[in-house]
Each structure stands twice: as structure tokens, then as C-alpha cells.
Amino acid sequence: MRIDLLTLFPEMFPPILGASIIKRAILKKVVEVRVHDLRDWSRDKHQKVDDRPYGGGPGMVMRPEPFFDAVADLKKQNSLEPRVILLSPQGERLTQGKAAELARRPWLILLCGHYEGVDERVRIGLAQEELSIGDYVLTCGELPAMVLVDSVARLLPGSLGDEQSPEEESFQGNLLEYPQYTRPEDYRGLRVPEILLSGDHEAVAEWRRLQALRRTIVKRPDLFYGPADSSA
Numbered sequence: 601m602r603i604d605l606l607t608l609f610p611e612m613f614p615p616i617l618g619a620s621i622i623k624r625a626i627l628k629k630v631v632e633v634r635v636h637d638l639r640d641w642s643r644d645k646h647q648k649v650d651d652r653p654y655g656g657g658p659g660m661v662m663r664p665e666p667f668f669d670a671v672a673d674l675k676k677q678n679s680l681e682p683r684v685i686l687l688s689p690q691g692e693r694l695t696q697g698k699a700a701e702l703a704r705r706p707w708l709i710l711l712c713g714h715y716e717g718v719d720e721r722v723r724i725g726l727a728q729e730e731l732s733i734g735d736y737v738l739t740c741g742e743l744p745a746m747v748l749v750d751s752v753a754r755l756l757p758g759s760l761g762d763e764q765s766p767e768e769e770s771f772q773g774n775l776l777e778y779p780q781y782t783r784p785e786d787y788r789g790l791r792v793p794e795i796l797l798s799g800d801h802e803a804v805a806e807w808r809r810l811q812a813l814r815r816t817i818v819k820r821p822d823l824f825y826g827p828a829d830s831s832a
Contacts, residue, residue, distance in 0.1 A: 605749075606670050607712040607741075616749070621759055628758055667711055671709060671726060685708060685728065685748070686741075699751040710745045775812040776815045778808035
């Protein structure tokens with residue numbers, strides 16, 4: 601898989617891309633991540649990529665030309681068709697299911713907004729979808745882009761040491777993950793459940809399934825039962 605990031609702050613990404621699972625995936629060539637400075641496509645001699653909003657108001661708005669030009673140039677480098685995604689608080693909520701869907705695509709281009717937002721024509725004429733990581737406002741689109749890259753890259757075959765790991769994590773099958781324990785068996789009076797010490801793999805699997813169900817019902821009933829009906 602290939603992921604291209606268009607950003608005003610390329611210096612934000614090396615610490616994330618150079619550590620942990622993403623680093624391993626890159627080194628194993630499971631995923632190729634390229635970070636591009638959006639200013640390289642500025643048509644302004646000072647490399648400006650923003651301007652004052654029409655109609656007035658505070659702040660600056662990112663111009664459309666750098667985004668369109670950058671995506672056009674990237675498409676010339678590859679015969680594949682990319683999925684162009686704008687990171688935006690107005691977008692669809694990123695879920696594990698959405699991450700799995702995107703992990704099946706060969707190429708993603710992520711557009712990172714900043715300032716007071718992005719010219720609406722980027723949404724209308726360039727981005728194929730908008731994604732958000734939550735109902736709150738962040739300083740920039742780089743932070744949700746990092747979350748998206750991590751959530752997608754770890755689902756790619758070969759990214760994790762144990763290929764069963766992504767199948768047993770939270771939100772798989774709309775369930776939270778079961779409780780995990782390691783040594784020591786007794787810590788401050790809190791003991792590891794006996795079933796996990798039994799060696800009975802079928803019983804352990806059943807226990808974990810029941811724990812995942814209970815945990816989801818208590819902590820995230822919306823995942824188990826679906827969202828509440830607000831039409832009443």
C-alpha cells in the first residue's frame with residue numbers, strides 16, 4: 601500500500617513514522633508513506649498557500665490550487681487510482697470498520713487542512729470523502745492523519761508480529777477487547793483468573809468471548825445494541 605500526505609508541516613511526521621509498528625511496516629515494505637510539503641505547489645513567490653476568506657471573517661483559508669496541483673502531479677507517478685481523503689471535523693467518523701475498508705485500497709492521498717479551514721472547492725472537486733477522528737476541533741489535520749495512517753497500516757498483512765493480533769483487538773466484530781493479564785499471577789491481592797491458568801484453550805476462548813460481550817454491553821452499549829433511536 602502507498603500513502604501520500606499533503607501537509608504544511610512535514611516535520612511533524614518523522615517521529616510517528618520512525619517508531620513502533622508503522623516503522624516496522626515501512627521497513628518490511630508493507631506500506632510506503634510519502635510526506636509532501638504543500639508549499640512546493642504554491643503559485644505564490646513567497647510560497648503562500650492561504651488567503652483571506654471571501655465575505656470577511658477571522659483567520660485565513662487554505663487555497664485550492666496547491667491541493668489540486670499536488671494531487672494531479674502525484675497521479676502522474678502511479679497508474680493506480682488513489683482514494684483522496686480530506687481530514688475534517690465535518691467528516692465521517694473514523695471507525696475500525698472504515699480503517700479496514702481503507703486498508704484494502706492500494707493508495708491513499710491524505711489532505712491535511714489548517715488555519716480556518718480549506719477552500720470548499722477542495723471538498724467538492726477533489727476529496728472523495730472526509731474523515732474525522734472525533735467531535736472536537738484540532739489545530740491541524742496532521743494529527744488525525746497520523747491516527748488514520750496508524751489505524752490502517754497496522755491492519756496490513758505483515759505489519760504485526762502476530763497475524764492474529766488485529767483479529768482480537770477492540771472493535772473487531774463491534775466488541776471491545778477482553779481483559780488481558782500477564783505475570784505475576786498475584787499482584788497486590790489481585791489474582792489472574794484461574795481459567796487463564798488452566799491450559800484449556802477452548803475454555804479460555806469462551807471466557808474471553810463472554811468478557812468481551814460483557815465489557816461492550818457495560819462500556820459501549822451503542823456498539824452492541826446500535827445507536828439509540830432518537831425519533832421518539
